[in-house]
Amino acid sequence: MTTEAAPLLEVDNLAVEFRLDGRSQRAVQGVSFTLGRGRTLGVVGESGCGKSVTSLAIMRLVPQPPGHYAGGAIRFDGQDLLQLPEREMRRLRGGRIGMIFQEPMTSLNPVYTCGDQIAESLTLQSGLTAKAARERAIDLLDLVGLPSPRSRVDDYPHQLSGGQRQRVMIALALANDPDLLIADEPTTALDVTIQAQILDLMADLRERTGAAVLLVTHDLGVVAQTCEDVVVMYAGRIVERAPTQDLFADPQHPYTIGLMSAVPRIDAAVGRLTTIPGSVPPPWAHLTGCRFASRCPLATEKCHREDPPLRDLRPGHGVACWRAPIAAAA
Numbered sequence: 001m002t003t004e005a006a007p008l009l010e011v012d013n014l015a016v017e018f019r020l021d022g023r024s025q026r027a028v029q030g031v032s033f034t035l036g037r038g039r040t041l042g043v044v045g046e047s048g049c050g051k052s053v054t055s056l057a058i059m060r061l062v063p064q065p066p067g068h069y070a071g072g073a074i075r076f077d078g079q080d081l082l083q084l085p086e087r088e089m090r091r092l093r094g095g096r097i098g099m100i101f102q103e104p105m106t107s108l109n110p111v112y113t114c115g116d117q118i119a120e121s122l123t124l125q126s127g128l129t130a131k132a133a134r135e136r137a138i139d140l141l142d143l144v145g146l147p148s149p150r151s152r153v154d155d156y157p158h159q160l161s162g163g164q165r166q167r168v169m170i171a172l173a174l175a176n177d178p179d180l181l182i183a184d185e186p187t188t189a190l191d192v193t194i195q196a197q198i199l200d201l202m203a204d205l206r207e208r209t210g211a212a213v214l215l216v217t218h219d220l221g222v223v224a225q226t227c228e229d230v231v232v233m234y235a236g237r238i239v240e241r242a243p244t245q246d247l248f249a250d251p252q253h254p255y256t257i258g259l260m261s262a263v264p265r266i267d268a269a270v271g272r273l274t275t276i277p278g279s280v281p282p283p284w285a286h287l288t289g290c291r292f293a294s295r296c297p298l299a300t301e302k303c304h305r306e307d308p309p310l311r312d313l314r315p316g317h318g319v320a321c322w323r324a325p326i327a328a329a330a
Contacts, residue, residue: 008180009076010034013032014030018283025284037210041229042223042230044219046280054216054233076097096179102186103188110158114157114168121175143205167201170198179211186198187219227244235283238320241310252325255276303323
């Protein structure tokens with residue numbers, strides 16, 4: 001995926017399952033990718049494909065039970081996070097690994113001021129005094145573009161708008177200068193103007209700090225704007241991975257092609273939007289063959305019978321499809 005000899009993050013054959021109502025539900029299966037230092041990787045797919053579970057797994061925040069790491073490894077700077085004692089993992093969370101959660105209103109503690117929440121992370125991870133942590137919190141709020149940070153540092157989350165709360169979440173994630181920033185749908189529920197501001201802010205912060213960014217999203221436009229590499233997930237698996245420009249210029253999995261066809265185009269003739277027929281199979285479904293086969297216009301008997309491996313069509317561009325390479329006109 002990247003040209004880095006020693007990637008900062010390596011996810012190797014990760015499997016996560018949930019055991020509910022006597023059934024085992026495999027939310028993530030066989031997921032592998034790498035992320036180099038200072039680069040941005042997008043993880044894209046529709047709701048329920050396993051994107052957020054993958055990001056939570058990297059942080060070791062999958063609830064156990066009902067969650068269970070069923071296999072694989074997650075190596076951060078050479079350390080397998082799945083093998084670390086919880087005490088060491090707590091040092092990494094909020095320290096060398098920061099995370100922007102999907103919904104800031106539920107992720108921020110409503111009974112503490114925004115400044116106190118940032119300061120707490122600083123005192124725990126960096127050992128700053130209360131006074132120094134408060135001043136650093138104000139600096140961080142200014143860095144992420146929150147207006148009047150010295151007065152807003154004592155505001156509670158409910159006193160801020162959605163975009164302002166998201167900025168506080170970014171400040172909290174960046175408090176201890178992380179090497180890796182995980183952003184799980186950072187622009188969900190924000191209006192288009194605020195979305196653009198948040199994305200510009202993340203890009204600017206990456207340039208300033210040199211952090212690697214793992215961006216989890218369902219929005220292909222966000223991926224095109226911010227990511228250098230991208231993996232496409234479907235039903236808990238990676239179906240395609242490639243440099244972003246390569247993926248958009250020549251998508252090779254029928255699901256990726258369907259996603260791109262479904263994006264509204266301003267220059268398209270007025271009419272019905274393109275959709276992908278059918279629906280994502282439930283996590284507890286025990287399927288043979290390709291998980292996308294029931295929705296795929298190109299599926300053959302082999303697709304329903306045999307699960308395709310993720311294979312490289314060319315350097316850096318892998319696809320899990322028996323029919324690939326697919327001509328642009330297909």
